[in-house]
Amino acid sequence: MTALPRHVASSNDLHDVCWLRSSYSTGANNCVETARPGTGSGAGLLAVRDSKDPAGPALLFSPESWAGFTAAFQS
Template identity: 75%
Template sequence: MTALPRDVPSSTRLNSAQWLRSSYSTGANNCVETARLSGRLAVRDSKNPGGPALLFSPESWAGFTAAFH
């Protein structure tokens, strides 16, 4: 079994991704943005759009976000 990469340089592989900003954003640019990629969810810091992004499986992301509700 091949492990998935844990982060991908946004500037080289995620340029064509359609990033969505959190609806909880205050407009101060202190939130996260997400994009769907090949069955995974990429998450990046809105203050550093050219920086790395973390990749999550749908199940992992659902578990992570459920912990905060």
């Protein structure tokens, strides 16, 4: 990854986002959720949070950093 992710103390601070869960996720809630904030300090970035703690912290990645991270798992 080229840039360190930004930290948001609470996912509730990201307003008007639609959190999505992977289609590979099971019903056990052991996954991450992603969202694309359209406004505010997270605009243009990808937000990632723990599905077990929806009001907890989130990380904000640039699209390029997230693509590089996920590419490491596609072998």
